[in-house]
Amino acid sequence: MKYKVLIIIALIAIIIQFIPYGKEHSNPPVLAEAKWDSPKTEKLFYRACGDCHSNKTKWPWYSNIAPVSWLVQHDVEEGREHFNVSMWGKQKRNKGDEAKEEFEEGEMPPWFYIIAHPEAQLLETERDELLKGLLATFKKTINFQIIFNDNKI
Numbered sequence: 001m002k003y004k005v006l007i008i009i010a011l012i013a014i015i016i017q018f019i020p021y022g023k024e025h026s027n028p029p030v031l032a033e034a035k036w037d038s039p040k041t042e043k044l045f046y047r048a049c050g051d052c053h054s055n056k057t058k059w060p061w062y063s064n065i066a067p068v069s070w071l072v073q074h075d076v077e078e079g080r081e082h083f084n085v086s087m088w089g090k091q092k093r094n095k096g097d098e099a100k101e102e103f104e105e106g107e108m109p110p111w112f113y114i115i116a117h118p119e120a121q122l123l124e125t126e127r128d129e130l131l132k133g134l135l136a137t138f139k140k141t142i143n144f145q146i147i148f149n150d151n152k153i
């Protein structure tokens with residue numbers, strides 16, 4: 001009985017690997033990189049946020065294995081859709097103006113991302129630097145957003 005259950009679980013684990021979703025792992029070309037206020041901000045951003053908010057995603061090995069692959073694919077697609085530093089000014093929805101707030105309030109990066117990516121856990125000083133950097137880099141985009149919303153572009 002016990003073995004039967006194990007065999008069924010193993011079979012399911014194998015079968016779900018054949019579901020095509022989650023294997024795409026595309027990194028579309030960078031059309032326009034956000035104008036970083038400093039290389040330091042850029043570096044910290046790519047440590048804590050870039051995998052889901054840029055077209056320069058580093059896809060880890062386990063992102064090939066279902067069901068983790070489904071979650072990763074979904075997060076990257078949705079993350080890019082909301083805010084993508086590789087499509088600066090090229091993508092209608094780009095919520096850079098909320099980046100500082102999301103990070104400050106601990107909403108971003110998502111907790112499960114930090115568990116899988118310990119390097120995304122910033123030191124106190126790095127945290128302060130990224131907060132300042134996000135504000136300096138993206139505050140200009142508030143106007144951007146308004147212009148887009150009014151469809152003046």
Ligand code: HEC
Pocket residue numbers: 048049050051052053074075076078079082083095096097098099100102103108109110113
């Ligand atoms: C594991 C992937 C992942 C990482 C890493 C990540 N995000 Fe996100 N982010 C998402 C997803 C998915 C959404 C859209 C759903 C949501 O708002 O929760 C999002 C939404 C956002 C939004 C838009 C919020 C809104 O209401 O539309 C901002 C701004 C943002 N993230 C900033 C950041 C910043 C800054 C970092 C780094 C400190 C970061 N994110 C790290 C996945 C991620």
